């Protein structure tokens with residue numbers, strides 16, 4: 001039977017600017033979500049000189065995410081990122097040799113068991129945040145996204161670079177952190193600008209080159225110091241693995257420049273994502289007092305008043321469900337960018353009737369996938385951690401929940417981020433009670449490559465019986481009683 005092909009809908013593009021007028025450059029993802037409401041599960045936009053297809057529901061997403069002929073595409077923001085870290089695994093093109101070598105070398109240090117060995121480093125940085133909030137006291141207003149950015153940056157620096165930024169001890173960011181942030185802000189701006197325009201921005205281009213050079217030199221210096229003093233690498237951190245391990249297939253070690261590229265990659269891929277997750281989980285819990293109370297009850301039952309250990313994490317089922325539910329509603333990475341492997345003059349047919357050309361950018365929109373009522377029911381827009389408790393979670397349709405990406409290009413840092421987010425959430429609710437500074441606060445998003453909370457300010461009050469002076473000791477001392485009085 002002949003195929004019935006139907007055109008992919010979308011707003012009509014204008015000459016030169018395409019569909020630029022249909023999106024808000026400060027909030028591209030929300031614009032795509034709005035367009036999904038108008039045009040349905042698949043639509044196309046002409047942006048940045050090419051046509052992009054957006055897939056927004058579970059049925060079509062499940063199809064392309066299951067098909068072997070759809071692979072990750074490096075374009076737009078990731079193409080700009082690739083210039084900063086050419087051999088980093090996040091921005092590697094499909095089939096790029098350095099990707100396979102690096103993943104094979106590093107996969108073992110990112111397993112759940114291996115990440116457990118970095119628990120002390122994570123607790124070290126988490127304790128700095130907790131002590132700071134405790135010592136500032138209940139009247140202090142904390143910019144949550146900023147605080148968690150300090151936490152996630154410093155944790156990755158310690159685990160993947162063998163260094164400390166000491167962000168909790170500084171008024172202003174360390175020079176590395178500042179320049180690093182400037183690079184990615186500029187990359188984000190570029191991904192929304194025509195290339196000819198960027199080419200004329202001489203001063204911005206000069207600054208970008210200077211910042212990239214600074215960041216690369218800083219990382220390269222750390223690698224050569226460690227190579228010169230291998231005895232310093234006594235731990236099984238990501239940094240040690242990068243310096244010491246070899247690819248089990250080729251026997252090759254990672255070159256210094258590949259290590260540098262991946263230090264930058266881990267910092268970029270890991271910090272905003274984790275800090276976004278932590279900010280949003282706090283916000284959703286404050287907005288949902290029932291879930292807040294259940295989580296705190298679980299934390300008290302499992303941890304008592306003592307220090308958290310890796311084994312506790314396996315018992316914190318409701319806490320894990322809250323984090324999953326937050327990742328569902330507020331996925332830090334908003335889109336998975338794919339393309340059909342076919343030649344440009346060939347085509348892939350999706351949903352039995354839509355044609356996508358070989359190599360054409362195809363974005364699976366995660367926020368709409370995660371709110372598809374066919375997967376999550378009529379209350380898909382609500383924060384209901386119960387649906388993410390293990391028994392229910394296992395019953396979710398295949399590919400309905402993709403916060404960590406898909407297949408072989410899925411997130412290498414999944415266990416790392418999960419362990420850190422579980423630990424930090426549990427400690428925070430063990431020690432503090434939280435309120436919004438603005439009691440009517442509603443979630444807003446920053447313009448950013450990852451989804452981040454905007455203007456989210458909270459106050460943190462130590463819970464009865466928790467004392468700022470003894471807190472430092474309590475964070476590291478095992479429980480005496482398990483159920484809190």
Ligand code: HEM
Nearest residue numbers: 089090266269270273274333403404405409411412413417
């Ligand atoms: C809540 C936290 C995180 C979320 C939601 C998240 C999400 C994702 C997603 C969706 C992808 C796939 C991107 C794509 O297909 O283009 C990805 C890839 C990646 N993530 Fe994460 N990530 C998180 C934390 C981390 C952390 C902590 C690290 C490192 C320490 C990390 C390192 C990476 C890397 C290197 C890749 C590329 C993997 C590859 O292509 O082989 N991520 N992440």
